[in-house]
Amino acid sequence: MKKGIHPDYEEITVVLSDGTEFKTRSTMDVKGDTYRSEVDSKNHPFYTDNLKLQKKADRIDRFNKRYGKDN
Structure with missing residues (x-):
């Protein structure tokens, strides 16, 4: 793989609309490493x-x- 062209693949916490949360890995750029979902x-x-x-x-x-x- 070429260096410097791929996004970082980091662990984030996903919080669903009902408050349930789980950890996963993503290339998503989120504030505070937490993604809050409005629709699930x-x-x-x-x-x-x-x-x-x-x-x-x-x-x-x-x-x-x-x-x-x-x-």
Whole structure:
């Protein structure tokens, strides 16, 4: 490998939205060696099944805009 062109591979602490934390190694440049995640499998709509509700709400809003209905 060429010297001086690769990022540093260091240990960081990942803190999830619910407070759970774990250590891993990464090339990410983070402040204080801690990465705080706002989105993870416990609150992302894809994993929590809220995506279906969100899609349905979007369709209802689109219908109401198209046909002039107000809430």
